[in-house]
Amino acid sequence: MTTSRLSRVHARFDQIGFQAWVERDPRHSGSQMLSELSPRSYDYIFRMLKQAAGVDDTTLCDLGAGCGRALAHAVASGAFVRATGVEIVQKRVDVGLKALADLRLAHAATLEQGDFCSSEYAIDAPCVLCYDLVFELEVVRLLATKLNAGANRAMVSFKSPQRWEAAGLTGFSLVHTGRVDSTSDPPERFTFFVYTLARG
Numbered sequence: 248m249t250t251s252r253l254s255r256v257h258a259r260f261d262q263i264g265f266q267a268w269v270e271r272d273p274r275h276s277g278s279q280m281l282s283e284l285s286p287r288s289y290d291y292i293f294r295m296l297k298q299a300a301g302v303d304d305t306t307l308c309d310l311g312a313g314c315g316r317a318l319a320h321a322v323a324s325g326a327f328v329r330a331t332g333v334e335i336v337q338k339r340v341d342v343g344l345k346a347l348a349d350l351r352l353a354h355a356a357t358l359e360q361g362d363f364c365s366s367e368y369a370i371d372a373p374c375v376l377c378y379d380l381v382f383e384l385e386v387v388r389l390l391a392t393k394l395n396a397g398a399n400r401a402m403v404s405f406k407s408p409q410r411w412e413a414a415g416l417t418g419f420s421l422v423h424t425g426r427v428d429s430t431s432d433p434p435e436r437f438t439f440f441v442y443t444l445a446r447g
Protein backbone atom coordinates (compact mmCIF):
# COMPACT_ATOMS: atom_id res chain seq x y z
CA MET A 248 0.00 0.00 0.00
CA THR A 249 1.38 3.45 -0.92
CA THR A 250 2.41 6.07 1.60
CA SER A 251 -0.10 8.51 0.10
CA ARG A 252 -2.92 6.01 0.73
CA LEU A 253 -1.90 5.75 4.38
CA SER A 254 -1.57 9.54 4.60
CA ARG A 255 -5.19 9.83 3.45
CA VAL A 256 -6.26 7.31 6.08
CA HIS A 257 -4.59 9.24 8.89
CA ALA A 258 -5.76 12.61 7.54
CA ARG A 259 -9.36 11.30 7.70
CA PHE A 260 -8.92 10.24 11.34
CA ASP A 261 -7.20 13.56 12.16
CA GLN A 262 -10.42 15.29 11.01
CA ILE A 263 -12.31 13.59 13.84
CA GLY A 264 -10.18 15.56 16.31
CA PHE A 265 -11.40 15.67 19.87
CA GLN A 266 -15.12 15.66 19.11
CA ALA A 267 -15.33 11.92 19.74
CA TRP A 268 -13.21 11.94 22.88
CA VAL A 269 -15.43 14.25 24.90
CA GLU A 270 -17.90 11.52 25.79
CA ARG A 271 -16.65 9.57 28.80
CA ASP A 272 -15.65 5.94 28.87
CA PRO A 273 -17.79 4.64 31.77
CA ARG A 274 -14.98 2.33 32.93
CA HIS A 275 -12.46 5.14 33.26
CA SER A 276 -12.41 7.78 35.98
CA GLY A 277 -9.35 9.77 34.86
CA SER A 278 -8.50 12.07 31.97
CA GLN A 279 -9.97 11.23 28.58
CA MET A 280 -7.13 12.98 26.72
CA LEU A 281 -5.62 10.62 24.22
CA SER A 282 -2.20 10.49 22.61
CA GLU A 283 -2.63 8.99 19.16
CA LEU A 284 0.18 6.93 17.70
CA SER A 285 2.10 7.92 14.57
CA PRO A 286 1.76 5.87 11.36
CA ARG A 287 5.29 4.50 11.65
CA SER A 288 4.49 3.42 15.24
CA TYR A 289 1.63 1.28 13.97
CA ASP A 290 3.90 -0.21 11.30
CA TYR A 291 6.44 -1.16 13.96
CA ILE A 292 3.85 -2.54 16.39
CA PHE A 293 2.10 -4.64 13.74
CA ARG A 294 5.38 -6.06 12.40
CA MET A 295 6.40 -7.19 15.90
CA LEU A 296 2.93 -8.53 16.68
CA LYS A 297 2.79 -10.69 13.54
CA GLN A 298 6.33 -11.92 14.13
CA ALA A 299 5.36 -12.98 17.66
CA ALA A 300 2.22 -14.73 16.42
CA GLY A 301 4.23 -16.52 13.71
CA VAL A 302 1.63 -15.68 11.08
CA ASP A 303 1.69 -13.68 7.89
CA ASP A 304 -1.70 -12.45 6.67
CA THR A 305 -4.20 -12.64 9.48
CA THR A 306 -6.78 -10.87 11.61
CA LEU A 307 -6.14 -8.18 14.19
CA CYS A 308 -8.41 -7.56 17.16
CA ASP A 309 -8.21 -4.12 18.77
CA LEU A 310 -9.51 -4.12 22.35
CA GLY A 311 -10.61 -0.55 23.01
CA ALA A 312 -10.52 0.55 19.38
CA GLY A 313 -11.45 4.22 19.83
CA CYS A 314 -12.60 5.53 16.45
CA GLY A 315 -10.80 2.77 14.56
CA ARG A 316 -7.57 4.46 13.48
CA ALA A 317 -5.47 1.36 14.26
CA LEU A 318 -7.99 -0.85 12.44
CA ALA A 319 -7.80 1.36 9.36
CA HIS A 320 -4.01 1.43 9.38
CA ALA A 321 -3.87 -2.35 9.87
CA VAL A 322 -5.83 -3.12 6.70
CA ALA A 323 -4.84 -0.13 4.54
CA SER A 324 -1.14 -0.89 5.09
CA GLY A 325 -1.68 -4.54 4.19
CA ALA A 326 -0.33 -5.71 7.55
CA PHE A 327 -3.61 -7.52 8.26
CA VAL A 328 -6.28 -8.93 5.95
CA ARG A 329 -9.01 -8.19 8.47
CA ALA A 330 -9.26 -6.07 11.59
CA THR A 331 -12.02 -6.09 14.18
CA GLY A 332 -12.39 -3.68 17.05
CA VAL A 333 -14.58 -3.25 20.08
CA GLU A 334 -15.18 0.14 21.66
CA ILE A 335 -17.31 0.99 24.68
CA VAL A 336 -18.20 4.60 23.75
CA GLN A 337 -20.99 4.67 21.15
CA LYS A 338 -20.01 8.10 19.77
CA ARG A 339 -16.50 6.82 18.89
CA VAL A 340 -18.03 3.83 17.12
CA ASP A 341 -20.42 6.06 15.15
CA VAL A 342 -17.77 8.45 13.83
CA GLY A 343 -15.33 5.57 13.33
CA LEU A 344 -17.76 3.58 11.17
CA LYS A 345 -18.35 6.68 9.06
CA ALA A 346 -14.59 7.20 8.58
CA LEU A 347 -14.06 3.52 7.64
CA ALA A 348 -16.89 3.73 5.12
CA ASP A 349 -15.57 7.01 3.64
CA LEU A 350 -12.15 5.36 3.22
CA ARG A 351 -13.76 2.27 1.64
CA LEU A 352 -12.23 0.05 4.30
CA ALA A 353 -15.46 -1.17 5.89
CA HIS A 354 -15.27 -4.52 4.06
CA ALA A 355 -12.04 -5.35 5.94
CA ALA A 356 -12.20 -3.33 9.15
CA THR A 357 -15.16 -3.63 11.48
CA LEU A 358 -15.91 -1.77 14.67
CA GLU A 359 -18.59 -2.70 17.17
CA GLN A 360 -19.88 -1.10 20.34
CA GLY A 361 -19.35 -3.26 23.38
CA ASP A 362 -17.39 -3.92 26.55
CA PHE A 363 -14.48 -6.30 26.04
CA CYS A 364 -14.72 -7.28 29.72
CA SER A 365 -18.28 -8.57 29.34
CA SER A 366 -19.06 -12.27 29.02
CA GLU A 367 -20.88 -11.63 25.70
CA TYR A 368 -17.72 -10.43 24.00
CA ALA A 369 -15.38 -13.09 22.58
CA ILE A 370 -11.87 -12.26 21.36
CA ASP A 371 -11.67 -14.00 18.00
CA ALA A 372 -8.25 -13.22 16.51
CA PRO A 373 -4.69 -14.55 16.94
CA CYS A 374 -3.23 -11.02 17.15
CA VAL A 375 -4.49 -8.59 19.77
CA LEU A 376 -3.76 -4.90 20.15
CA CYS A 377 -4.40 -3.45 23.56
CA TYR A 378 -3.51 0.26 23.65
CA ASP A 379 -4.12 0.17 27.37
CA LEU A 380 -2.09 3.08 28.74
CA VAL A 381 -5.10 4.51 30.54
CA PHE A 382 -6.91 1.27 31.45
CA GLU A 383 -7.47 1.02 35.16
CA LEU A 384 -6.44 -1.98 37.25
CA GLU A 385 -9.96 -3.40 37.49
CA VAL A 386 -10.29 -3.41 33.67
CA VAL A 387 -6.89 -5.09 33.30
CA ARG A 388 -7.90 -7.71 35.90
CA LEU A 389 -11.11 -8.52 34.03
CA LEU A 390 -9.23 -8.68 30.75
CA ALA A 391 -6.59 -10.99 32.26
CA THR A 392 -9.34 -13.39 33.35
CA LYS A 393 -10.74 -13.40 29.82
CA LEU A 394 -7.32 -13.92 28.20
CA ASN A 395 -6.52 -16.75 30.66
CA ALA A 396 -9.61 -18.59 29.48
CA GLY A 397 -8.95 -17.95 25.78
CA ALA A 398 -6.73 -19.34 23.02
CA ASN A 399 -3.02 -19.02 22.23
CA ARG A 400 -2.33 -15.51 20.95
CA ALA A 401 0.15 -12.70 20.54
CA MET A 402 -0.67 -9.39 22.18
CA VAL A 403 0.71 -5.87 22.16
CA SER A 404 0.16 -3.97 25.39
CA PHE A 405 1.60 -0.86 26.99
CA LYS A 406 1.50 -2.49 30.42
CA SER A 407 4.64 -4.13 31.78
CA PRO A 408 4.94 -7.84 32.64
CA GLN A 409 4.78 -6.87 36.33
CA ARG A 410 1.46 -5.10 35.81
CA TRP A 411 -0.02 -8.09 33.95
CA GLU A 412 1.24 -10.49 36.55
CA ALA A 413 -0.32 -8.37 39.30
CA ALA A 414 -3.59 -8.39 37.32
CA GLY A 415 -3.55 -12.21 37.28
CA LEU A 416 -2.50 -12.97 33.70
CA THR A 417 -0.90 -16.42 33.45
CA GLY A 418 1.15 -18.34 30.88
CA PHE A 419 2.57 -15.30 29.11
CA SER A 420 6.07 -14.58 27.78
CA LEU A 421 7.55 -11.24 26.89
CA VAL A 422 9.02 -11.51 23.39
CA HIS A 423 9.76 -7.89 22.47
CA THR A 424 9.95 -4.43 24.02
CA GLY A 425 9.94 -1.34 21.82
CA ARG A 426 9.38 2.42 21.83
CA VAL A 427 6.84 4.30 19.72
CA ASP A 428 5.83 7.93 19.42
CA SER A 429 2.62 9.92 19.38
CA THR A 430 1.47 12.40 16.75
CA SER A 431 1.59 15.31 19.23
CA ASP A 432 4.09 18.16 18.94
CA PRO A 433 6.48 17.49 20.59
CA PRO A 434 5.89 13.74 20.32
CA GLU A 435 5.47 11.64 23.45
CA ARG A 436 7.37 8.36 23.59
CA PHE A 437 5.76 5.19 24.92
CA THR A 438 7.12 1.74 25.66
CA PHE A 439 5.15 -1.19 24.32
CA PHE A 440 5.46 -4.88 25.10
CA VAL A 441 4.76 -7.85 22.84
CA TYR A 442 3.60 -11.00 24.64
CA THR A 443 2.75 -14.49 23.58
CA LEU A 444 0.01 -16.21 25.57
CA ALA A 445 0.26 -19.99 25.69
CA ARG A 446 -2.87 -21.84 26.77
CA GLY A 447 -3.87 -25.40 27.47
Ligand SMILES: C[S@@+](CC[C@H](N)C(=O)[O-])C[C@H]1O[C@@H](n2cnc3c(N)ncnc32)[C@H](O)[C@@H]1O
Nearest residue numbers: 272311312313316317334335361362363364378
Ligand atom coordinates in the same frame (compact mmCIF):
# COMPACT_ATOMS: atom_id res chain seq x y z
C1 LIG B 1 -6.26 4.63 23.64
S1 LIG B 1 -7.91 4.51 23.10
C2 LIG B 1 -7.92 3.52 21.67
C3 LIG B 1 -7.01 3.77 20.55
C4 LIG B 1 -7.07 2.76 19.43
N1 LIG B 1 -6.76 1.41 19.87
C5 LIG B 1 -6.11 3.17 18.35
O1 LIG B 1 -4.94 2.76 18.40
O2 LIG B 1 -6.51 3.95 17.48
C6 LIG B 1 -8.57 3.34 24.28
C7 LIG B 1 -10.06 3.10 24.10
O3 LIG B 1 -10.44 2.00 24.92
C8 LIG B 1 -11.82 2.16 25.20
N2 LIG B 1 -12.20 1.24 26.29
C9 LIG B 1 -11.82 1.30 27.60
N3 LIG B 1 -12.35 0.28 28.29
C10 LIG B 1 -13.08 -0.45 27.40
C11 LIG B 1 -13.85 -1.64 27.50
N4 LIG B 1 -13.99 -2.27 28.69
N5 LIG B 1 -14.45 -2.14 26.40
C12 LIG B 1 -14.32 -1.49 25.20
N6 LIG B 1 -13.60 -0.35 25.04
C13 LIG B 1 -12.98 0.16 26.13
C14 LIG B 1 -11.90 3.64 25.55
O4 LIG B 1 -13.23 4.13 25.47
C15 LIG B 1 -10.94 4.26 24.52
O5 LIG B 1 -11.66 4.72 23.40
